[in-house]
Amino acid sequence: MARFQTPLRYPGGKQRLAPFITEILEHNDAVGWGYAEPYAGGAGIAIELLLGGTVDHIYLNDSSRHIYAFWKAILTDTEAFCRRVSRASLTLDSWQKHREVVRHPGDHDILDLGFSTFFLNRCNRSGILTAGVIGGLNQVGRWRIDARFPRNELIKRIETIATKKRRITVTNLDAEAFMRDRVNKLPPSTLTYCDPPYYARAKRLYLNVYTPDDHVRLAKFIQSKLRRAWLVSYDSHAAISELYRKRRQFQYSIQYSAIQAYEGTECFIFSDSLKIPRDSALPYIAQALRQPA
Ligand SMILES: C[S@@+](CC[C@H](N)C(=O)[O-])C[C@H]1O[C@@H](n2cnc3c(N)ncnc32)[C@H](O)[C@@H]1O
Structure with missing residues:
Protein backbone atom coordinates (compact mmCIF):
# COMPACT_ATOMS: atom_id res chain seq x y z
CA MET A 1 0.00 0.00 0.00
CA ALA A 2 1.18 3.53 -0.73
CA ARG A 3 2.63 5.37 2.21
CA PHE A 4 0.16 8.20 1.77
CA GLN A 5 -3.00 7.83 -0.22
CA THR A 6 -4.02 11.29 -1.39
CA PRO A 7 -3.07 11.90 -5.04
CA LEU A 8 -2.39 15.61 -4.38
CA ARG A 9 0.86 17.05 -3.13
CA TYR A 10 0.30 19.76 -0.53
CA PRO A 11 2.95 21.85 1.20
CA GLY A 12 2.31 21.28 4.87
CA GLY A 13 -0.14 18.49 3.99
CA LYS A 14 -1.43 16.94 7.19
CA GLN A 15 -1.68 13.24 6.25
CA ARG A 16 1.10 12.36 8.69
CA LEU A 17 -1.24 13.47 11.49
CA ALA A 18 -3.90 10.91 10.55
CA PRO A 19 -2.74 8.52 13.33
CA PHE A 20 -3.24 11.28 15.91
CA ILE A 21 -6.75 12.08 14.65
CA THR A 22 -7.47 8.34 14.83
CA GLU A 23 -6.30 8.38 18.46
CA ILE A 24 -8.63 11.29 19.18
CA LEU A 25 -11.57 9.49 17.57
CA GLU A 26 -10.80 6.30 19.51
CA HIS A 27 -10.40 8.20 22.77
CA ASN A 28 -13.82 9.80 22.25
CA ASP A 29 -15.60 6.59 21.21
CA ALA A 30 -16.05 8.23 17.86
CA VAL A 31 -14.76 5.60 15.43
CA GLY A 32 -17.36 5.33 12.66
CA TRP A 33 -18.35 9.00 12.91
CA GLY A 34 -18.62 11.41 9.98
CA TYR A 35 -15.65 13.68 9.39
CA ALA A 36 -15.66 17.13 7.75
CA GLU A 37 -12.79 19.24 6.43
CA PRO A 38 -13.87 22.82 5.57
CA TYR A 39 -10.37 23.53 4.13
CA ALA A 40 -9.76 20.19 2.47
CA GLY A 41 -6.86 20.87 0.04
CA GLY A 42 -5.16 17.50 -0.45
CA ALA A 43 -7.47 16.03 2.24
CA GLY A 44 -4.62 13.80 3.40
CA ILE A 45 -6.14 12.99 6.77
CA ALA A 46 -9.70 12.51 5.51
CA ILE A 47 -8.60 10.02 2.86
CA GLU A 48 -6.46 8.04 5.32
CA LEU A 49 -9.34 7.89 7.83
CA LEU A 50 -11.89 6.80 5.25
CA LEU A 51 -9.71 4.15 3.60
CA GLY A 52 -8.62 2.90 7.02
CA GLY A 53 -12.27 2.46 8.04
CA THR A 54 -11.93 4.88 10.96
CA VAL A 55 -14.73 7.17 9.74
CA ASP A 56 -17.89 6.37 7.87
CA HIS A 57 -18.26 9.38 5.57
CA ILE A 58 -16.02 12.33 4.69
CA TYR A 59 -17.21 15.80 3.71
CA LEU A 60 -14.55 17.63 1.72
CA ASN A 61 -14.96 21.34 1.13
CA ASP A 62 -12.61 23.82 -0.48
CA SER A 63 -13.40 27.31 -1.77
CA SER A 64 -10.86 26.89 -4.55
CA ARG A 167 -18.99 7.90 1.32
CA ILE A 168 -17.46 11.13 0.03
CA THR A 169 -19.28 14.45 -0.37
CA VAL A 170 -17.48 17.30 -2.11
CA THR A 171 -18.48 20.97 -1.96
CA ASN A 172 -17.09 24.28 -3.20
CA LEU A 173 -18.16 26.74 -0.51
CA ASP A 174 -16.52 29.28 1.71
CA ALA A 175 -15.49 27.41 4.87
CA GLU A 176 -17.79 29.36 7.20
CA ALA A 177 -20.80 28.88 4.90
CA PHE A 178 -19.94 25.17 4.75
CA MET A 179 -19.84 24.87 8.55
CA ARG A 180 -22.98 26.96 9.05
CA ASP A 181 -25.14 25.47 6.28
CA ARG A 182 -23.80 21.91 6.03
CA VAL A 183 -21.81 20.74 9.04
CA ASN A 184 -24.28 22.11 11.60
CA LYS A 185 -26.99 20.04 9.89
CA LEU A 186 -25.02 16.77 9.90
CA PRO A 187 -25.58 14.19 12.67
CA PRO A 188 -24.03 15.17 16.04
CA SER A 189 -21.59 12.29 15.52
CA THR A 190 -19.46 14.39 13.16
CA LEU A 191 -15.93 15.65 13.79
CA THR A 192 -14.79 18.81 11.99
CA TYR A 193 -11.11 19.38 11.38
CA CYS A 194 -10.18 22.92 10.28
CA ASP A 195 -6.80 23.49 8.67
CA PRO A 196 -7.15 27.12 7.55
CA PRO A 197 -4.53 29.02 5.54
CA TYR A 198 -1.51 29.68 7.75
CA TYR A 199 -1.45 32.83 9.82
CA ALA A 200 2.11 33.91 9.01
CA ARG A 201 3.47 32.01 6.02
CA ALA A 202 0.49 31.44 3.75
CA LYS A 203 1.27 33.86 0.98
CA ARG A 204 3.89 31.90 -0.89
CA LEU A 205 1.99 28.63 -0.56
CA TYR A 206 -1.61 29.18 -1.62
CA LEU A 207 -3.70 31.06 -4.16
CA ASN A 208 -6.18 32.27 -1.54
CA VAL A 209 -4.93 33.62 1.76
CA TYR A 210 -6.56 35.01 4.91
CA THR A 211 -6.06 38.47 6.38
CA PRO A 212 -5.74 38.86 10.17
CA ASP A 213 -9.42 39.93 10.23
CA ASP A 214 -10.41 36.69 8.50
CA HIS A 215 -8.64 34.70 11.21
CA VAL A 216 -10.44 36.70 13.91
CA ARG A 217 -13.84 36.15 12.28
CA LEU A 218 -13.13 32.44 11.82
CA ALA A 219 -12.11 32.03 15.47
CA LYS A 220 -15.36 33.69 16.58
CA PHE A 221 -17.41 31.55 14.24
CA ILE A 222 -15.85 28.26 15.28
CA GLN A 223 -16.11 29.00 19.00
CA SER A 224 -19.63 30.40 19.02
CA LYS A 225 -21.51 29.01 16.01
CA LEU A 226 -20.05 25.63 15.09
CA ARG A 227 -22.27 23.09 16.83
CA ARG A 228 -20.24 19.94 16.22
CA ALA A 229 -17.01 18.69 17.84
CA TRP A 230 -14.01 20.36 16.20
CA LEU A 231 -10.29 20.73 16.14
CA VAL A 232 -8.20 23.37 14.44
CA SER A 233 -4.54 23.36 13.46
CA TYR A 234 -2.44 26.43 12.77
CA ASP A 235 1.13 27.59 12.45
CA SER A 236 2.06 28.70 15.97
CA HIS A 237 1.56 32.39 16.50
CA ALA A 238 0.79 34.47 19.58
CA ALA A 239 -2.21 36.01 17.79
CA ILE A 240 -3.76 32.58 17.25
CA SER A 241 -3.15 31.44 20.84
CA GLU A 242 -4.87 34.63 21.94
CA LEU A 243 -7.88 34.18 19.66
CA TYR A 244 -8.46 30.71 21.12
CA ARG A 245 -7.23 31.47 24.65
CA LYS A 246 -10.29 29.92 26.32
CA ARG A 247 -9.76 26.58 24.55
CA ARG A 248 -7.27 23.79 25.21
CA GLN A 249 -4.33 23.95 22.83
CA PHE A 250 -0.82 22.59 22.46
CA GLN A 251 2.16 23.17 20.22
CA TYR A 252 4.34 20.63 18.44
CA SER A 253 7.26 20.76 16.00
CA ILE A 254 7.41 19.01 12.69
CA GLN A 255 9.73 19.08 9.71
CA TYR A 256 8.17 20.38 6.48
CA SER A 257 9.50 20.74 3.02
CA ALA A 258 8.11 23.41 0.72
CA ILE A 259 10.86 24.44 -1.70
CA GLN A 260 13.24 24.30 1.30
CA ALA A 261 12.89 22.16 4.37
CA TYR A 262 12.21 24.12 7.51
CA GLU A 263 11.22 23.29 11.02
CA GLY A 264 7.69 24.47 11.69
CA THR A 265 5.99 24.83 15.02
CA GLU A 266 2.30 24.21 14.79
CA CYS A 267 -0.56 24.16 17.24
CA PHE A 268 -3.73 22.19 17.76
CA ILE A 269 -6.83 23.66 19.39
CA PHE A 270 -9.76 21.57 20.64
CA SER A 271 -13.47 22.11 21.19
CA ASP A 272 -14.49 21.70 24.84
CA SER A 273 -16.54 18.62 24.00
CA LEU A 274 -13.50 16.57 22.94
CA LYS A 275 -11.40 14.49 25.30
CA ILE A 276 -7.69 14.77 24.50
CA PRO A 277 -5.65 11.57 24.74
CA ARG A 278 -2.78 11.68 27.25
CA ASP A 279 -0.35 9.93 24.94
CA SER A 280 0.23 9.43 21.23
CA ALA A 281 2.06 6.94 19.02
CA LEU A 282 3.45 9.94 17.12
CA PRO A 283 6.63 10.93 19.02
CA TYR A 284 6.34 14.68 18.37
CA ILE A 285 2.72 14.71 19.54
CA ALA A 286 3.52 12.53 22.58
CA GLN A 287 6.28 14.96 23.52
CA ALA A 288 3.95 17.95 23.14
CA LEU A 289 1.24 16.28 25.24
CA ARG A 290 3.73 15.81 28.08
CA GLN A 291 4.58 19.52 28.22
CA PRO A 292 2.65 21.58 30.76
CA ALA A 293 0.04 23.79 29.10
C1 LIG B 1 -3.70 24.65 4.63
S1 LIG B 1 -4.51 24.14 3.16
C2 LIG B 1 -5.23 22.64 3.66
C3 LIG B 1 -4.29 21.47 3.51
C4 LIG B 1 -4.92 20.15 3.88
N1 LIG B 1 -5.21 20.06 5.30
C5 LIG B 1 -4.02 18.99 3.49
O1 LIG B 1 -3.57 18.20 4.32
O2 LIG B 1 -3.75 18.88 2.28
C6 LIG B 1 -5.80 25.28 3.10
C7 LIG B 1 -6.86 25.03 2.00
O3 LIG B 1 -7.93 25.92 2.30
C8 LIG B 1 -8.48 26.42 1.09
N2 LIG B 1 -9.14 27.69 1.43
C9 LIG B 1 -8.58 28.93 1.59
N3 LIG B 1 -9.51 29.82 1.98
C10 LIG B 1 -10.68 29.14 2.08
C11 LIG B 1 -12.01 29.50 2.46
N4 LIG B 1 -12.32 30.76 2.80
N5 LIG B 1 -12.95 28.54 2.50
C12 LIG B 1 -12.65 27.25 2.17
N6 LIG B 1 -11.42 26.86 1.77
C13 LIG B 1 -10.44 27.78 1.74
C14 LIG B 1 -7.29 26.54 0.16
O4 LIG B 1 -7.74 26.47 -1.19
C15 LIG B 1 -6.42 25.35 0.58
O5 LIG B 1 -6.69 24.25 -0.24
Whole structure:
Protein backbone atom coordinates (compact mmCIF):
# COMPACT_ATOMS: atom_id res chain seq x y z
CA MET A 1 0.00 0.00 0.00
CA ALA A 2 1.18 3.53 -0.73
CA ARG A 3 2.63 5.37 2.21
CA PHE A 4 0.16 8.20 1.77
CA GLN A 5 -3.00 7.83 -0.22
CA THR A 6 -4.02 11.29 -1.39
CA PRO A 7 -3.07 11.90 -5.04
CA LEU A 8 -2.39 15.61 -4.38
CA ARG A 9 0.86 17.05 -3.13
CA TYR A 10 0.30 19.76 -0.53
CA PRO A 11 2.95 21.85 1.20
CA GLY A 12 2.31 21.28 4.87
CA GLY A 13 -0.14 18.49 3.99
CA LYS A 14 -1.43 16.94 7.19
CA GLN A 15 -1.68 13.24 6.25
CA ARG A 16 1.10 12.36 8.69
CA LEU A 17 -1.24 13.47 11.49
CA ALA A 18 -3.90 10.91 10.55
CA PRO A 19 -2.74 8.52 13.33
CA PHE A 20 -3.24 11.28 15.91
CA ILE A 21 -6.75 12.08 14.65
CA THR A 22 -7.47 8.34 14.83
CA GLU A 23 -6.30 8.38 18.46
CA ILE A 24 -8.63 11.29 19.18
CA LEU A 25 -11.57 9.49 17.57
CA GLU A 26 -10.80 6.30 19.51
CA HIS A 27 -10.40 8.20 22.77
CA ASN A 28 -13.82 9.80 22.25
CA ASP A 29 -15.60 6.59 21.21
CA ALA A 30 -16.05 8.23 17.86
CA VAL A 31 -14.76 5.60 15.43
CA GLY A 32 -17.36 5.33 12.66
CA TRP A 33 -18.35 9.00 12.91
CA GLY A 34 -18.62 11.41 9.98
CA TYR A 35 -15.65 13.68 9.39
CA ALA A 36 -15.66 17.13 7.75
CA GLU A 37 -12.79 19.24 6.43
CA PRO A 38 -13.87 22.82 5.57
CA TYR A 39 -10.37 23.53 4.13
CA ALA A 40 -9.76 20.19 2.47
CA GLY A 41 -6.86 20.87 0.04
CA GLY A 42 -5.16 17.50 -0.45
CA ALA A 43 -7.47 16.03 2.24
CA GLY A 44 -4.62 13.80 3.40
CA ILE A 45 -6.14 12.99 6.77
CA ALA A 46 -9.70 12.51 5.51
CA ILE A 47 -8.60 10.02 2.86
CA GLU A 48 -6.46 8.04 5.32
CA LEU A 49 -9.34 7.89 7.83
CA LEU A 50 -11.89 6.80 5.25
CA LEU A 51 -9.71 4.15 3.60
CA GLY A 52 -8.62 2.90 7.02
CA GLY A 53 -12.27 2.46 8.04
CA THR A 54 -11.93 4.88 10.96
CA VAL A 55 -14.73 7.17 9.74
CA ASP A 56 -17.89 6.37 7.87
CA HIS A 57 -18.26 9.38 5.57
CA ILE A 58 -16.02 12.33 4.69
CA TYR A 59 -17.21 15.80 3.71
CA LEU A 60 -14.55 17.63 1.72
CA ASN A 61 -14.96 21.34 1.13
CA ASP A 62 -12.61 23.82 -0.48
CA SER A 63 -13.40 27.31 -1.77
CA SER A 64 -10.86 26.89 -4.55
CA ARG A 65 -12.66 25.87 -7.74
CA HIS A 66 -9.44 24.14 -8.78
CA ILE A 67 -9.30 21.83 -5.79
CA TYR A 68 -13.04 21.22 -5.90
CA ALA A 69 -12.81 20.31 -9.61
CA PHE A 70 -10.07 17.78 -8.90
CA TRP A 71 -12.03 15.93 -6.20
CA LYS A 72 -15.31 16.12 -8.12
CA ALA A 73 -13.73 14.87 -11.35
CA ILE A 74 -11.98 11.85 -9.85
CA LEU A 75 -15.24 10.76 -8.20
CA THR A 76 -17.69 11.41 -11.03
CA ASP A 77 -15.46 10.75 -14.05
CA THR A 78 -12.94 8.29 -12.68
CA GLU A 79 -12.31 6.39 -15.89
CA ALA A 80 -11.81 9.44 -18.09
CA PHE A 81 -9.59 11.03 -15.44
CA CYS A 82 -7.39 7.95 -15.13
CA ARG A 83 -7.16 7.68 -18.92
CA ARG A 84 -5.78 11.21 -18.94
CA VAL A 85 -3.27 10.34 -16.23
CA SER A 86 -2.09 7.33 -18.18
CA ARG A 87 -1.78 9.27 -21.48
CA ALA A 88 -0.56 12.65 -20.17
CA SER A 89 2.29 14.06 -22.18
CA LEU A 90 4.87 15.24 -19.66
CA THR A 91 6.37 18.02 -21.76
CA LEU A 92 6.75 21.77 -21.36
CA ASP A 93 4.22 22.27 -24.15
CA SER A 94 1.48 20.46 -22.29
CA TRP A 95 2.56 22.07 -18.99
CA GLN A 96 1.95 25.47 -20.63
CA LYS A 97 -1.48 24.37 -21.87
CA HIS A 98 -2.50 23.13 -18.42
CA ARG A 99 -1.21 26.35 -16.87
CA GLU A 100 -3.54 28.35 -19.16
CA VAL A 101 -6.50 26.23 -18.02
CA VAL A 102 -5.54 26.78 -14.37
CA ARG A 103 -5.24 30.52 -14.99
CA HIS A 104 -8.82 30.68 -16.32
CA PRO A 105 -10.78 28.32 -14.06
CA GLY A 106 -14.19 29.71 -15.03
CA ASP A 107 -13.70 28.88 -18.73
CA HIS A 108 -13.38 25.12 -18.31
CA ASP A 109 -15.50 22.19 -17.26
CA ILE A 110 -14.86 20.19 -14.11
CA LEU A 111 -12.91 17.39 -15.80
CA ASP A 112 -10.59 19.74 -17.72
CA LEU A 113 -9.98 22.02 -14.75
CA GLY A 114 -9.62 19.10 -12.34
CA PHE A 115 -7.08 17.37 -14.54
CA SER A 116 -5.06 20.54 -15.27
CA THR A 117 -4.98 21.29 -11.54
CA PHE A 118 -3.73 17.78 -10.88
CA PHE A 119 -1.13 18.05 -13.66
CA LEU A 120 0.35 21.27 -12.23
CA ASN A 121 0.12 19.92 -8.69
CA ARG A 122 2.26 16.95 -9.72
CA CYS A 123 4.62 18.81 -12.08
CA ASN A 124 5.26 22.10 -10.24
CA ARG A 125 7.74 22.66 -7.47
CA SER A 126 6.24 21.62 -4.11
CA GLY A 127 2.87 21.11 -5.80
CA ILE A 128 2.20 24.85 -5.76
CA LEU A 129 -0.07 25.92 -8.64
CA THR A 130 1.64 29.28 -9.09
CA ALA A 131 5.21 27.93 -8.81
CA GLY A 132 7.46 26.95 -11.70
CA VAL A 133 7.79 23.53 -13.29
CA ILE A 134 10.16 21.00 -11.66
CA GLY A 135 13.49 21.26 -13.52
CA GLY A 136 12.74 24.81 -14.73
CA LEU A 137 11.94 25.97 -18.25
CA ASN A 138 15.27 24.58 -19.46
CA GLN A 139 14.59 21.16 -17.91
CA VAL A 140 18.02 20.78 -16.43
CA GLY A 141 19.12 19.18 -13.18
CA ARG A 142 18.40 15.92 -11.48
CA TRP A 143 14.64 16.33 -11.20
CA ARG A 144 12.53 17.06 -14.29
CA ILE A 145 8.83 17.59 -15.07
CA ASP A 146 8.01 13.87 -14.69
CA ALA A 147 9.79 13.39 -11.33
CA ARG A 148 6.55 13.35 -9.30
CA PHE A 149 4.24 11.74 -11.83
CA PRO A 150 4.30 7.97 -11.21
CA ARG A 151 1.30 7.23 -13.44
CA ASN A 152 0.43 3.75 -12.22
CA GLU A 153 0.72 4.65 -8.56
CA LEU A 154 -1.43 7.77 -9.05
CA ILE A 155 -4.08 5.85 -10.98
CA LYS A 156 -4.14 3.26 -8.21
CA ARG A 157 -4.69 5.95 -5.57
CA ILE A 158 -7.47 7.61 -7.57
CA GLU A 159 -9.25 4.32 -8.29
CA THR A 160 -9.02 3.26 -4.65
CA ILE A 161 -10.58 6.54 -3.49
CA ALA A 162 -13.29 6.30 -6.16
CA THR A 163 -14.39 2.90 -4.81
CA LYS A 164 -15.61 4.84 -1.74
CA LYS A 165 -17.37 7.60 -3.66
CA ARG A 166 -20.72 7.02 -1.94
CA ARG A 167 -18.99 7.90 1.32
CA ILE A 168 -17.46 11.13 0.03
CA THR A 169 -19.28 14.45 -0.37
CA VAL A 170 -17.48 17.30 -2.11
CA THR A 171 -18.48 20.97 -1.96
CA ASN A 172 -17.09 24.28 -3.20
CA LEU A 173 -18.16 26.74 -0.51
CA ASP A 174 -16.52 29.28 1.71
CA ALA A 175 -15.49 27.41 4.87
CA GLU A 176 -17.79 29.36 7.20
CA ALA A 177 -20.80 28.88 4.90
CA PHE A 178 -19.94 25.17 4.75
CA MET A 179 -19.84 24.87 8.55
CA ARG A 180 -22.98 26.96 9.05
CA ASP A 181 -25.14 25.47 6.28
CA ARG A 182 -23.80 21.91 6.03
CA VAL A 183 -21.81 20.74 9.04
CA ASN A 184 -24.28 22.11 11.60
CA LYS A 185 -26.99 20.04 9.89
CA LEU A 186 -25.02 16.77 9.90
CA PRO A 187 -25.58 14.19 12.67
CA PRO A 188 -24.03 15.17 16.04
CA SER A 189 -21.59 12.29 15.52
CA THR A 190 -19.46 14.39 13.16
CA LEU A 191 -15.93 15.65 13.79
CA THR A 192 -14.79 18.81 11.99
CA TYR A 193 -11.11 19.38 11.38
CA CYS A 194 -10.18 22.92 10.28
CA ASP A 195 -6.80 23.49 8.67
CA PRO A 196 -7.15 27.12 7.55
CA PRO A 197 -4.53 29.02 5.54
CA TYR A 198 -1.51 29.68 7.75
CA TYR A 199 -1.45 32.83 9.82
CA ALA A 200 2.11 33.91 9.01
CA ARG A 201 3.47 32.01 6.02
CA ALA A 202 0.49 31.44 3.75
CA LYS A 203 1.27 33.86 0.98
CA ARG A 204 3.89 31.90 -0.89
CA LEU A 205 1.99 28.63 -0.56
CA TYR A 206 -1.61 29.18 -1.62
CA LEU A 207 -3.70 31.06 -4.16
CA ASN A 208 -6.18 32.27 -1.54
CA VAL A 209 -4.93 33.62 1.76
CA TYR A 210 -6.56 35.01 4.91
CA THR A 211 -6.06 38.47 6.38
CA PRO A 212 -5.74 38.86 10.17
CA ASP A 213 -9.42 39.93 10.23
CA ASP A 214 -10.41 36.69 8.50
CA HIS A 215 -8.64 34.70 11.21
CA VAL A 216 -10.44 36.70 13.91
CA ARG A 217 -13.84 36.15 12.28
CA LEU A 218 -13.13 32.44 11.82
CA ALA A 219 -12.11 32.03 15.47
CA LYS A 220 -15.36 33.69 16.58
CA PHE A 221 -17.41 31.55 14.24
CA ILE A 222 -15.85 28.26 15.28
CA GLN A 223 -16.11 29.00 19.00
CA SER A 224 -19.63 30.40 19.02
CA LYS A 225 -21.51 29.01 16.01
CA LEU A 226 -20.05 25.63 15.09
CA ARG A 227 -22.27 23.09 16.83
CA ARG A 228 -20.24 19.94 16.22
CA ALA A 229 -17.01 18.69 17.84
CA TRP A 230 -14.01 20.36 16.20
CA LEU A 231 -10.29 20.73 16.14
CA VAL A 232 -8.20 23.37 14.44
CA SER A 233 -4.54 23.36 13.46
CA TYR A 234 -2.44 26.43 12.77
CA ASP A 235 1.13 27.59 12.45
CA SER A 236 2.06 28.70 15.97
CA HIS A 237 1.56 32.39 16.50
CA ALA A 238 0.79 34.47 19.58
CA ALA A 239 -2.21 36.01 17.79
CA ILE A 240 -3.76 32.58 17.25
CA SER A 241 -3.15 31.44 20.84
CA GLU A 242 -4.87 34.63 21.94
CA LEU A 243 -7.88 34.18 19.66
CA TYR A 244 -8.46 30.71 21.12
CA ARG A 245 -7.23 31.47 24.65
CA LYS A 246 -10.29 29.92 26.32
CA ARG A 247 -9.76 26.58 24.55
CA ARG A 248 -7.27 23.79 25.21
CA GLN A 249 -4.33 23.95 22.83
CA PHE A 250 -0.82 22.59 22.46
CA GLN A 251 2.16 23.17 20.22
CA TYR A 252 4.34 20.63 18.44
CA SER A 253 7.26 20.76 16.00
CA ILE A 254 7.41 19.01 12.69
CA GLN A 255 9.73 19.08 9.71
CA TYR A 256 8.17 20.38 6.48
CA SER A 257 9.50 20.74 3.02
CA ALA A 258 8.11 23.41 0.72
CA ILE A 259 10.86 24.44 -1.70
CA GLN A 260 13.24 24.30 1.30
CA ALA A 261 12.89 22.16 4.37
CA TYR A 262 12.21 24.12 7.51
CA GLU A 263 11.22 23.29 11.02
CA GLY A 264 7.69 24.47 11.69
CA THR A 265 5.99 24.83 15.02
CA GLU A 266 2.30 24.21 14.79
CA CYS A 267 -0.56 24.16 17.24
CA PHE A 268 -3.73 22.19 17.76
CA ILE A 269 -6.83 23.66 19.39
CA PHE A 270 -9.76 21.57 20.64
CA SER A 271 -13.47 22.11 21.19
CA ASP A 272 -14.49 21.70 24.84
CA SER A 273 -16.54 18.62 24.00
CA LEU A 274 -13.50 16.57 22.94
CA LYS A 275 -11.40 14.49 25.30
CA ILE A 276 -7.69 14.77 24.50
CA PRO A 277 -5.65 11.57 24.74
CA ARG A 278 -2.78 11.68 27.25
CA ASP A 279 -0.35 9.93 24.94
CA SER A 280 0.23 9.43 21.23
CA ALA A 281 2.06 6.94 19.02
CA LEU A 282 3.45 9.94 17.12
CA PRO A 283 6.63 10.93 19.02
CA TYR A 284 6.34 14.68 18.37
CA ILE A 285 2.72 14.71 19.54
CA ALA A 286 3.52 12.53 22.58
CA GLN A 287 6.28 14.96 23.52
CA ALA A 288 3.95 17.95 23.14
CA LEU A 289 1.24 16.28 25.24
CA ARG A 290 3.73 15.81 28.08
CA GLN A 291 4.58 19.52 28.22
CA PRO A 292 2.65 21.58 30.76
CA ALA A 293 0.04 23.79 29.10
C1 LIG B 1 -3.70 24.65 4.63
S1 LIG B 1 -4.51 24.14 3.16
C2 LIG B 1 -5.23 22.64 3.66
C3 LIG B 1 -4.29 21.47 3.51
C4 LIG B 1 -4.92 20.15 3.88
N1 LIG B 1 -5.21 20.06 5.30
C5 LIG B 1 -4.02 18.99 3.49
O1 LIG B 1 -3.57 18.20 4.32
O2 LIG B 1 -3.75 18.88 2.28
C6 LIG B 1 -5.80 25.28 3.10
C7 LIG B 1 -6.86 25.03 2.00
O3 LIG B 1 -7.93 25.92 2.30
C8 LIG B 1 -8.48 26.42 1.09
N2 LIG B 1 -9.14 27.69 1.43
C9 LIG B 1 -8.58 28.93 1.59
N3 LIG B 1 -9.51 29.82 1.98
C10 LIG B 1 -10.68 29.14 2.08
C11 LIG B 1 -12.01 29.50 2.46
N4 LIG B 1 -12.32 30.76 2.80
N5 LIG B 1 -12.95 28.54 2.50
C12 LIG B 1 -12.65 27.25 2.17
N6 LIG B 1 -11.42 26.86 1.77
C13 LIG B 1 -10.44 27.78 1.74
C14 LIG B 1 -7.29 26.54 0.16
O4 LIG B 1 -7.74 26.47 -1.19
C15 LIG B 1 -6.42 25.35 0.58
O5 LIG B 1 -6.69 24.25 -0.24
